[in-house]
Amino acid sequence: MNTDFIYLDHAAATPLDGRVLVAMQPYFSDQFYNPSSPYAPAVLVRRAYDEAKHQLAQNIGAKPDELVMTAGATESINLAFGGIAGHVIVSNIEHHAVLAAAASHSYTIVEADERGFVSSDSIKLAITPQTELISIAIANNELGTVQPIRDIARVIKQERDARLERGDRTPIYLHSDASQGVGQLDINVARLGVDLLTLNAGKIYGPKQVGLLWAHSGVRLTPQIVGGGQERGLRSGTENVAGTVGFAKALTLATDHRKFETSRLVILRDRLQAQLIDAFPVAIISGHSKHRLAGHLHISFPHLDAERIVFALESRSVLVATGSACAANKGTRSHVLTAIGLAPEIADGSLRLTLGHLSTDENIAQAGAIIIEEIAREYARTAR
């Protein structure tokens, strides 16, 4: 792994775990066979693929044949929305992929509060008799706010039960993109109460361009990519064996180390937060104070220019984000920060610091000191 930098952008991308690469390696050049071929070495490849799906399913408490392997969270989200004819509900802080997928439907956007929290009450109010899908990420990728998915699921179950009672067969599903929550939150689909779940290997030290959509067997999906009929006809194309095996390994590692890693990151994050707030009492922490991802720290330095800070920190070998990486290089203000009502002079001075495997006691303390120096320098410069 690269140790030239202190990496504080784990929410944007994660390095491939060495153990994941080891798991994938046999399927590159040795067991490279097409899993649809009939001879025994290919059947072994098929078995490894099925076993990886089994492992993935087990990690989320699902059945393997309820998984559709995809090329990542964005494709999974598009697949989740693809089969929906009716009304959909999303929040105003959802990822661009969810907002874009919703836009081709009749939709309602519910507002998150100033902490980026989407209440189950707001969802309840937005449900119409035509509502077929609600899509809320398990945790916001910019703020780290963890959503009350279980409560939202209960609201949806009530609506489903009410429809059943009155003989209305319009389905209503809850989809959650859990890409940012894996390794820090419980993502058991039964306990969450969701009907569809998106996961992304690239966010959990697994291979990039690998994701999945889990859909409860009762959910009818519409294939977005048609052809050879792989993935039970829901997503055609030769199966990504190495990627799926790597994903399974990454998810298993994330699940196995979840409790340990979460406690470790909370301590590091809280220490960093205290250090920065101590130095700059004017700084503003966004996101939910209680329901927040362990590794997430969203902090705004009013009247400063976050882009300048990113580059100043980069010159000191500390890598941080100004906002969601997807929108980061487009020079536009984050829709999430606007949605939670951050004033422009606060939003524009926002850093997203996300900790993860590459974070250690030492490098977080060091990063804190460097960030303080550079922020102080910026405040001194702009005060002149």
Place this chain on the structure above:
Amino acid sequence: MNTDFIYLDHAAATPLDGRVLVAMQPYFSDQFYNPSSPYAPAVLVRRAYDEAKHQLAQNIGAKPDELVMTAGATESINLAFGGIAGHVIVSNIEHHAVLAAAASHSYTIVEADERGFVSSDSIKLAITPQTELISIAIANNELGTVQPIRDIARVIKQERDARLERGDRTPIYLHSDASQGVGQLDINVARLGVDLLTLNAGKIYGPKQVGLLWAHSGVRLTPQIVGGGQERGLRSGTENVAGTVGFAKALTLATDHRKFETSRLVILRDRLQAQLIDAFPVAIISGHSKHRLAGHLHISFPHLDAERIVFALESRSVLVATGSACAANKGTRSHVLTAIGLAPEIADGSLRLTLGHLSTDENIAQAGAIIIEEIAREYARTAR
């Protein structure tokens, strides 16, 4: 590489070339950054990605910003068809992905001849004023027959010119899936005269789950996967940097060694063909005698059961296919063999032998001898 087997199924899957893996490796754990992140190490990753696309484009004589990176040929084909509102034309021996994509349009299926050859005249006859897309693979994946893409392109140009002349602005495009032709055929888009081209890294010793769609800048595509707006909004999702770098390396190697490798494979294939026909004059070679991929040998042993032969050969460590891998494990007769009019008792005894990097003088000679023994044994058994 696995040398336990003699692999004669290069059309179904290819092992990752060691040089390709070396090219990809830096982007797994070291330069793992999100190419959309703003700091310098991520900008270097973005540059590597752009450079890989540049290299891919150069190999087909196109511009980098005309490429859309995808998760493989199937997705590329779906994207090519996605933006088409009018009538489409495909042949009856196209890949399932093309047939399935065509099925959601008004379409005409033209018939290939008994060699699997799709004449430009048959395309000409099928064009209506509403025709917007013609999709013909550069080479058939089962028979290896190479299609007269240049002639078909000329027919389409004539139609386009005629429409322009009468002020009809209905577009007409030629799409070709060149997945099976790379490394053996000239795939320069200008020389081919196509408007859209699909390529697949997994068929040319590159990474699986990586493909591209090239579209001439005049072609209007409709995104199938929406979200963060990557690939000029045509295919959202975090870019697959390692995969694209590997694809570029694989395509460059394929292009650089095309002439050498093609001559080498033709000699091996022709020798194997002669050896088998010599032993079994009753055997039938399908595909075009002249316009055929160098590594392809489609041979039918009348009245034998190809599936039995596949397993018999597998027990002798020779891996061959009965037909297209996509359909292979579904127990149905190949639609291609039906399309070219092979009688059931001939079609059902068909093997597809495809040579490639793993083929050597020695192992092809050895495979020939083993196939002859096993076919002889089967004929002896069934004659009893």
